[in-house]
Amino acid sequence: MDWQITLVALIVAGAGGFIGWRLWRATRGHDGGSCDKCGPGKGEHGA
Amino acid sequence: MKTTIALAGNPNVGKTTLFNALTGLNQRTGNYPGVTVSWHAGAWPLPDVEAELLDLPGSYSIAAHSPDEAVVQRVLAGEDGPRPAALLAIVDASNPERNLYFLSQLMDLGLPTVVALNMVDVAREHGLAIDAAKLAKALGCRVVPVQANKREGLDALAAAMQAALADAQPARGPGLPTTGPAAATPDTIRRRYGWARQMLVDAITRSAPGGPRFSDRVDRILTHKVWGLLAMVLLMGAVFQSIYAWSQPIMDLMDFGVHWLGAWALRPLPEGLLKELLGDGLIAGAGSVLVFVPQIAVLFFFIAILEDCGYMARSAFLMDRLFAKLGLSGRSFIPLLSSFACAVPGILSTRTIADRKERLTAMLVAPLMSCSARLPIYTIMIACFVPGRMLLGLVDQRALLLFALYSLGLILAIPVAFLLKRSMQAGAAPLFLIELPGYKWPDWRTVGRRVYEQCREFLTNAGTIILAVSIVVWALGAFPRSAAQRAGFSARRAALVQSAAPEPQVQALDAAERSDRLNHSYLATAGRGIEPVFRPLGWDWRISMAALASFPAREVVVGTLGTIFNAGGAEQAEGGRLRDALKGVKRDDGQPLFNLAVALSLMVFFALCAQCASTLAVITRESGTWKWAAFTFAYMTVLAWVGAALAYHLALWMGLA
Numbered sequence: 075m076d077w078q079i080t081l082v083a084l085i086v087a088g089a090g091g092f093i094g095w096r097l098w099r100a101t102r103g104h105d106g107g108s109c110d111k112c113g114p115g116k117g118e119h120g121a
Numbered sequence: 122m123k124t125t126i127a128l129a130g131n132p133n134v135g136k137t138t139l140f141n142a143l144t145g146l147n148q149r150t151g152n153y154p155g156v157t158v159s160w161h162a163g164a165w166p167l168p169d170v171e172a173e174l175l176d177l178p179g180s181y182s183i184a185a186h187s188p189d190e191a192v193v194q195r196v197l198a199g200e201d202g203p204r205p206a207a208l209l210a211i212v213d214a215s216n217p218e219r220n221l222y223f224l225s226q227l228m229d230l231g232l233p234t235v236v237a238l239n240m241v242d243v244a245r246e247h248g249l250a251i252d253a254a255k256l257a258k259a260l261g262c263r264v265v266p267v268q269a270n271k272r273e274g275l276d277a278l279a280a281a282m283q284a285a286l287a288d289a290q291p292a293r294g295p296g297l298p299t300t301g302p303a304a305a306t307p308d309t310i311r312r313r314y315g316w317a318r319q320m321l322v323d324a325i326t327r328s329a330p331g332g333p334r335f336s337d338r339v340d341r342i343l344t345h346k347v348w349g350l351l352a353m354v355l356l357m358g359a360v361f362q363s364i365y366a367w368s369q370p371i372m373d374l375m376d377f378g379v380h381w382l383g384a385w386a387l388r389p390l391p392e393g394l395l396k397e398l399l400g401d402g403l404i405a406g407a408g409s410v411l412v413f414v415p416q417i418a419v420l421f422f423f424i425a426i427l428e429d430c431g432y433m434a435r436s437a438f439l440m441d442r443l444f445a446k447l448g449l450s451g452r453s454f455i456p457l458l459s460s461f462a463c464a465v466p467g468i469l470s471t472r473t474i475a476d477r478k479e480r481l482t483a484m485l486v487a488p489l490m491s492c493s494a495r496l497p498i499y500t501i502m503i504a505c506f507v508p509g510r511m512l513l514g515l516v517d518q519r520a521l522l523l524f525a526l527y528s529l530g531l532i533l534a535i536p537v538a539f540l541l542k543r544s545m546q547a548g549a550a551p552l553f554l555i556e557l558p559g560y561k562w563p564d565w566r567t568v569g570r571r572v573y574e575q576c577r578e579f580l581t582n583a584g585t586i587i588l589a590v591s592i593v594v595w596a597l598g599a600f601p602r603s604a605a606q607r608a609g610f611s612a613r614r615a616a617l618v619q620s621a622a623p624e625p626q627v628q629a630l631d632a633a634e635r636s637d638r639l640n641h642s643y644l645a646t647a648g649r650g651i652e653p654v655f656r657p658l659g660w661d662w663r664i665s666m667a668a669l670a671s672f673p674a675r676e677v678v679v680g681t682l683g684t685i686f687n688a689g690g691a692e693q694a695e696g697g698r699l700r701d702a703l704k705g706v707k708r709d710d711g712q713p714l715f716n717l718a719v720a721l722s723l724m725v726f727f728a729l730c731a732q733c734a735s736t737l738a739v740i741t742r743e744s745g746t747w748k749w750a751a752f753t754f755a756y757m758t759v760l761a762w763v764g765a766a767l768a769y770h771l772a773l774w775m776g777l778a
Binding site for chain 2: 078082085089093097
């Protein structure tokens, strides 16, 4: 049971951190849209 | 060191198609202005030179009027990096005089220049034949006929550019001013057009014009002020009918597949937290969203066909009449059109609008258009709570409702834009000029690529932000856990097992435990705090929390609804099917939580709300201040709330609950 709690806590913390990072990145001006050169979620290329 | 070559030309002459063909990249192309609004770079493999090709936005003049034209001016002046060593000027052979006007400005920059003569086939249909050798002689630079879409003439173009770089011979235009007030005087314009005509005297042969072309004949109907609008409504109705008819069977299959796979994957895991997280957070949350990929694919299949065959430019032309009556330009409609796919490129395409107030207005109403992220919530609500019935034996009422939801944003955008423009005290709408490309059969490779890109982006979102939000929402709904309550349920379960109670009774107890846990969770505490705000919309705290949690992106709401209602032990939610969970969930008084009125209010809210962090970020960047993003969020949230409340109470009044 202990290993499950640890693993789940890590996954939830990771997910929370990811959401925070995406919102922080949005405030820095990355639009999160798709760029054909860099792939989806990288923002516009060359702007 | 890389040699920089700039690719420049008028809008809609095939620049990006040529750029993609020369560099092997896949930048998005389009046959209406605003698709390329900043420069893109790619390696052009020339025989002896390491060259970098810059694809510039289409422009009619080097003297900048709009932000995208300013990009052209800056790059050519070397203000955005090293000044290009040479120019690749693309000329539309079917419209040579106007294209040579811009070429005259490019040649006046004095850079080694190669002209790519594109669309020779279209020119031939117009009765025009251009002799490339004679034109080259008149211009004093290399001219290469190409057909970018068929990848013809590319080797000859590379050889010509290689030779031009080796010669380093500067091009010579008419020697007139290219920037400043002197560049736009009537005399300068007249002399440039005179130069263009002179260059073409020996090179061009015009055959006698025949009757009206196919495109012109079709346009008599499709751009007619009455028949054109009627045709647009019928066309869109047919599109939404097809979205329903085509994608539903594939969706059902995917729904079954995702949840069968989920159940199979969970079976070997021991009971516990990890299994709960994977079942309620991953499969019921992010997994529910995967089911909507077929609808996204069918929607973009039609959008790509309408774009590629030339219809989208006509719809902007049609809307210009309507917009002009409200003091807006049809140019503002193009960003709105792009926003039906996603508001981010729509807002970027406002860079083609020269007037700042007009541009800001278009930017602030663009997120009202129903982007593809709204499709999942529309679809799930319609599938669950709107009965399928054919109206007049022609249209399914579910398809009609979907069409109405897509139209809602556009209809509201007109008065909102009008009010915004008035409050900013903007001037009269500028004249809207748009080139209508000839109708053609869509290029299936382009259509396929667009569908693939959109599905890839949707799946990427499902695997990242939707998954992350689903996990966090699950955690907030799963804790804290009271040992006393758990012991109580364990004792009742043991009693049932001892008395050999039938399986449904045990399942009902499991559902009751999950429901009890959710009702005492952190999510419930926060949700009950905000519930009074959303009660007039017919929502309880669970729907309210799902809507709030979808702030990063609208499509997240389907995942959070799946997580909350599955974790809450909704009846009939076996296997985590979201549709079953939504139909089975009850209010505290035992009444079903969802009905048609609640479904309508939720759909109207998501049609009008600003739940998209990417859109708000791009408004901040493009407007230069976070205040406009905050304003957009505020006005759209108020509009969404009022719209949803009206929809809910109207539906109740009409007895639709």
